[in-house]
Amino acid sequence: MVDTAKVLQTTRGKKEQQGETRLSPETAHPNLTVSEDKKCVQYTKRRQDVLDSPKRFIVNTVVLGFPYFHSGRHFWEVEVGDKTTWEIGVCTDSLATRLRRSPAAAQGSWQLRWHGNDSDAPGAGPPLLSELKPRDMGVFLDYETGEISFYNMAAKSHSFTFDDTFNGPLRPYFYLGHDSEPLRISIGTD
Numbered sequence: 001m002v003d004t005a006k007v008l009q010t011t012r013g014k015k016e017q018q019g020e021t022r023l024s025p026e027t028a029h030p031n032l033t034v035s036e037d038k039k040c041v042q043y044t045k046r047r048q049d050v051l052d053s054p055k056r057f058i059v060n061t062v063v064l065g066f067p068y069f070h071s072g073r074h075f076w077e078v079e080v081g082d083k084t085t086w087e088i089g090v091c092t093d094s095l096a097t098r099l100r101r102s103p104a105a106a107q108g109s110w111q112l113r114w115h116g117n118d119s120d121a122p123g124a125g126p127p128l129l130s131e132l133k134p135r136d137m138g139v140f141l142d143y144e145t146g147e148i149s150f151y152n153m154a155a156k157s158h159s160f161t162f163d164d165t166f167n168g169p170l171r172p173y174f175y176l177g178h179d180s181e182p183l184r185i186s187i188g189t190d
Contacts, residue, residue, distance in 0.1 A: 021065050021076040021172050021185050027055050027097070028063040032176060041174065042182040057097045065172030065185070068093065074141045076172065077153060079184040080114070081135055085177030087113040090141055090148055090170045102175065110162040111173055112137070112150045121160050134159070136186070141170065 022038035030047045034040070041063050050056065057063070065076075069090070080086050087102060089111025095103060102122050103109035113120050114134070137159070138151035143166055150159040176183055 021067070021074075023174070023185065024064050024066050024171075026051075026053060027057060029057045029059075029061045032061055032063050034063060039186075040182050040184045041176060043176045043178055043180055055097065059098055060102070061176045061178065062097075063174050063176075064091065064095075065174065068169040068171050069141060069143055070169050071143050073143070076139055077186045078137050078139065078174070079135065079186050080137060081181055081183075083114075083177065083181040083183060084179050085115045085175075086183060087111045087173070087175035088137055088139060088150075089173045090139070091173040093169050093171060095173075109173055110148045110164065111175070112160055113175075115177075119159075121162065124160070124162060139172070143170070 023034045023041055025034040025038065028034050028041065028050075030050050031043055031045070033042050033044050033048065043061055052058075055064075078088050080088070089109065091103065091110070092108035095108050099107070102111070102113060109122075110124075111122065113122060117133070132152075132155065134152040134154065136153040138153050140149045140151065141147070142149075146164045146166060147161055148164075149161040151157065152159055172185075174183060
């Protein structure tokens with residue numbers, strides 16, 4: 001069982017555990033604009049003129065983050081704000097970029113998904129989100145124990161935990177949907 005208070009107390013505000021998570025523009029769907037500081041991404045109806053690459057998502061509005069995680073414990077916060085649709089989590093570096101549906105753990109992606117007023121964890125059952133729509137989410141990865149946990153930061157509550165075994169590098173995963181509300185990676189402070 002995840003001790004929510006302990007995780008939040010030991011990770012919020014500690015840059016060394018947060019790993020300075022940033023967005024990787026070379027993976028961003030052509031309709032996504034990544035900020036210069038690589039901390040904010042936004043959907044735009046206008047397709048960007050970008051180079052095609054096997055690492056770039058071209059079907060789903062996804063962008064991956066960095067650094068790669070090979071070991072250790074890592075925490076980052078994501079401001080989802082008023083977005084009506086989003087997915088956050090981690091994935092393997094080999095995740096297929098041409099998938100037509102949201103990937104699940106069996107495909108190398110572990111994420112929490114919000115759509116309208118409903119949430120789920122693809123391939124894992126219903127998460128336990130609070131009754132209020134989350135605006136700020138925390139993601140905690142413990143590579144060695146195989147746990148990826150999600151937290152509603154405002155409610156200071158645990159939403160869901162995946163348990164798995166990892167056999168290669170992982171990286172942050174962000175799906176934005178088609179609304180123009182931005183998604184931001186933030187650093188927690190007490």
